[in-house]
Amino acid sequence: MIRRITGFSKFSKEEKIDWLVKAFFNKQSITKETLKSYWNTNEKLQRLHDDFIENTISNFYLPYGVAPNFIINDVDYTIPMVIEESSVVAAASLVGKFWSTRGGFKATILGTTKIGQVHFMYAGRFSELQSYFKAIKSDLIDSTSAITTNMRKRGGGILDIELRSKTAELDNYYQLNITFETKDSMGANFINSCLEVIATRFQKEGIQIVMSILSNYAPGCTVKAEVSCKIEELIQGTSEIDPEVYAQKFKTAVDIANVEPHRAVTHNKGIMNGIDAVVLATGNDFRAIEACAHAYAAKDGRYKSLTHCEVKEGFFKFWIEIPLAVGTVGGLTALHPMAKLSLEMLQNPSAEELMKIIAVAGLAQNFAALRALTTTGIQKGHMKMHLMNILNQLGATIEEKEKTISYFENVSVTHSAVHEFYKTLK
Structure with missing residues (x-):
């Protein structure tokens, strides 16, 4: 057919x-x-x-949850999260509360610049190309003035244009590498519009423009988030776990993710559970964030952990450094009612403030995962949260759900165990 x-x-x-x-x-x-x-x-x-996309026939809903009790730079936040995976929001909430009594999270912006590139081929002498570029550089910037006027009023715009030779990687391949500041806008359309104008102006015999496009790899748009406390404060209540042993084991888990790519991918996926959930809730581009984060994790030639840990002189320190090119104006952030609601919930943050919040969500998720992995194991908490999904698949009634949840309070949750117990209810 x-x-x-x-x-x-x-x-x-x-x-x-x-x-x-x-x-x-x-x-x-x-x-x-x-x-x-x-x-x-x-x-x-x-x-x-x-109208958001083409050929729409319906909507595909994802759960919208919140993780309260986050303190970031001494400000209280409840973080909106859009995700379908069991235990992510619960884990974030527990970690937010845990660190709220230990000074909260600290976050710092390391940079906010973004990159766009004009890719072109040129078979002539590099010295002649250099001379042409130096002569026309200011004109290239001036040619975008109509596009950049409003951005410049907000303190953004084109910061620099650099001619780069990439002929060692590909014969006759060069690029104009252009640095942008886009303030509270993610800036994709702004950057691409500027690039196309620059490419049109950059005309010389022998130059063949291939394409003009922003780069979603934004190592210049980076944020750091961290937590720290005395080692003895890492363990809650009357736990029999030795805090020093636990801290060292936690650090070793991070070290393993730094040297073993198979572990690093799963380790970073857990980080992105938290990051993507907030990115989606605020109407930002989670595919761009994902691609950039994973490229950044491999920037040293081997794929590594995005988080780091230090246990030293009686203190535990855990942090993340990650590029996050996000916006709080334009795009879906100005159109989607739930995205606007999310930003209001986050106290209408600037792009820099949103970077900090998103980085904290990723760090919190990783802390929760590593804490579980190095103590009770990941499945105990995850399967407890997954229990409701299993019951819904079985078509359980409200009464059957209540009885099953009560039974598994102190029993390990597995698919087979839930199925067997459900049979007894029938």
Whole structure:
């Protein structure tokens, strides 16, 4: 059966759904009902969602939760998180509360610059290209003045343009490497618009422009977040765990992620659980954040941990340094009602303040994971949170859920154990 179509984008939403269910689904009426059940009953809001992307037929909801009790630079925050994975929000909440009684989190901006590049080929003499670039450099910046006016008023704009030879990597390949400051805007459209104007102005016999595009690798837009306390304060209550042994074991877990890429990938994935959840909640681009973070983790030639740990002279210190190119104005942040709500919840932060909050969420998530891994193991807490997912898959009633949750208070949760207990309820 051929499942191809022309003119699909011109169909109405109803027509798109009709074609789709006939072409790919057996239970057509149920499929239609499912798709339409996720439409927003507020028609104005649904039209807004429909316009975000092309060929919209429905919405795909993810849970929106909050993690309270975070203190960052002596300011109280409740952090919004959008994620489907069990235990992430719970873990963040527990860690936020834990460190709130130990001085909270400290966060510092290390840089806010971003990069755009004009990629081109040139087979002539490099000395001639250099001379041409030096003569035209100021004109290249001036050519963008109409685009950069408002950004310059806010203290941003083009900071510098550099000619780079990349011929050692690819014959005849050069680039204009352009540094930008975009203030509270993520700045993708702004940067790309400037680059295209610069590429048009950068004309010389022998120069072949290949493309002009921002780079999502932004090592100049970096934030540091950290926590620290006396080693004896790391253990809560009457735990029998020796604080010094625990601190050293925790540090060793981080060290392993620094030397073993297989572990580092999972280690950093846990960090991104926290980071992506806040990035999504605030309407920012989590794909760009992910790509940049993983490139940064490999900047020394081997993929490593994004977090670091020090146990020294009676103190425990844990921190993260990570590039986060985010914005609080423009894009979805100005359009999506929930993104706007998230930013208001975070006290309408600047882009720099949001960088700090997001970095803290990543650090908190990593702390929670490493604490579990080096003590009780990751599955105990995770499977407790996953219990409700298993029960929903089984179609359990409210009464059956209550009985099962009560039973597993002091029993290890596994899929098979839950299935067996559920059988006894039936």
